Amino acid sequence: MSLLSIFKTNIFKSGSSTASSAKKISSLKPSVAPKEEKTVATPVVSTVDTDAIIAEAKTQAQSQAREIILTAKDEAFKLKDQAIKDARIQLEEIEVRSKNVAEKQRNLIAEEDKVKKQKLSLDQEEKKIEAIKLKITDQETAMAKKLEKIASLTTEQAKKELLAQVEKGSSQEIARIIKETEEKARIEADDLAREILVDSMRAGATDYVAEYTVSTVPIPDEETKGRIIGKDGRNIRIFEKVSGCDVSMDDAPDEVKLSSFDSVRREIARVTLIRLIKDGRIHPARIEEYFDRAKKDVEQVMFQEGTKLCHAVGVYNMPREVIAVLGRFKFRTSYGQNMISHTLEETRIGIKLANEVGANVDIVRLGCLLHDIGKVLEGDSNHVELGVTFLKKFNIPQAALDCVAQHHEDEEFSSVESMLVYIADAISGSRPGARHENTEEYGKRIRQLEEIARKHPEVEDAFAISAGREIRVIVNPGKAGDDQLPILAQAIRDEIRSTMTFPGTVKVNVIRETRAAEIAS
Secondary structure, eight states: OOHHHHHHHHHHHHHHHHHHHHHHHHHHSOOOOOOSSOOOOOOOOOHHHHHHHHHHHHHHHHHHHHHHHHHHHHHHHHHHHHHHHHHHHHHHHHHHHHHHHHHHHHHHHHHHHHHHHHHHHHHHHHHHHHHHHHHHHHHHHHHHHHHHHHHTOOHHHHHHHHHHHHHHHSHHHHHHHHHHHHHHHHHHHHHHHHHHHHHHHHHTOOOOOOOOSEEEEEOOOHHHHHHHHOGGGHHHHHHHHHHOOEEEOSSOTTEEEEEOSOHHHHHHHHHHHHHHHHHOOOOHHHHHHHHHHHHHHHHHHHHHHHHHHHHHTTOOSOOHHHHHHHGGGGGOEETTEEHHHHHHHHHHHHHHHHHHHTOOHHHHHHHHHHTTGGGGSOSSSOHHHHHHHHHTTTTOOHHHHHHHHHTTSSSOOOSHHHHHHHHHHHHHHHSTTSOOSOOHHHHHHHHHHHHHHHTSTTEEEEEEEGGGTEEEEEEOTTTOOGGGHHHHHHHHHHHHHHHOOOSSOOEEEEEEOOOOOOOOO
């Protein structure tokens, strides 16, 4: 506490005591009769009392100041002693460090002297070695001259004579060694080629899942099964018409089977049916609505799968249209082999082969990725021509287009990369377990059935169902009347009979349906 604050405190106390003294003095005065007007009494404070109080406060303040000064001096002495002790400790540490540094410096100087001595010793040894080398060289030269004088031949002549004698005496041995070397190289080359192929096939190994033409959807109860069928089978007929898939409920009581050769169409139908079962409200309008939604969702899934496929084989910045088509591989099989699995396997094999033989890895990678893209495109040509025509629309390198065009030997191989794509495709397709059945011709037959029906102008759409034993034809009601349906069915039947080869029979089912719908809002 400072002297000023102590003084103020005492003054406050003295003021309080002065006020109380004034009250006592006023109480001793005689009382005066009150007047009509009120007057304010002014306290009277004795000057003697005030001086005494001030003197007492000063005395107290001086006493406290002395105490504070003494306390501060004690603290200062303590801090000074502590500072001296800390400085002494630091000086001792500095001395110890200085001794350590000096010791290290002496050691470094000693090491430096030692290194200098070793260097001088090495220099001397090197000079001695050089002198010995010169001496040996002089001796060799002198000996060579003596030998030339004794043999009457120069060094070059002696070399030629020696080589001639060696060649003459060991020509048969040399021929035998050359023959054995060539045979060994041929055997090792065959073994190396087989090893390269085995390593390539092992590098391309992928998980394989068999693909079929039937999808199943579980049914929770009989009530749901009834809603799927609908009144008089109305819902199931609309579902088959919209989806183009054959629906079967007779094989198992707790599931619905969807069959179609077109796996994309079958997947859209499966997603649609699952969502309808979850919704519970199954009627024609809802079926068409959910089918459109499922179609968009499946297209999005295919685009994502195409992106994954491109990234899996290390191809980036591919045009979106090409990625979308590649995504169809997820729902497409070739002789029972899923095309995404086949493409991944072939690309890995092709990359391995390209690395082994020093070919352009990027061209082989791109050729393997795109070689079968025509199989998921629609058209009258074979898949090679369809793929090349489609890829020419984009900035695909010509070398990669050649790989696509030549992977079935339809053209002469124009590069090593084209041949490697062909080899990788053959290895992937022909390895044991890759393809379990021939469905290629089956798919062509199904597509041909639908194309025959769609050629007629009054046909709105056509779907081959029941494994190609039935063709369901949807007629536009505005272009054909009911009386024309038998004629159309006969025409389609006759064309199928005359242009196709098929086992058993094919039923032509022509459907004409008129519906009217209005929306109240």
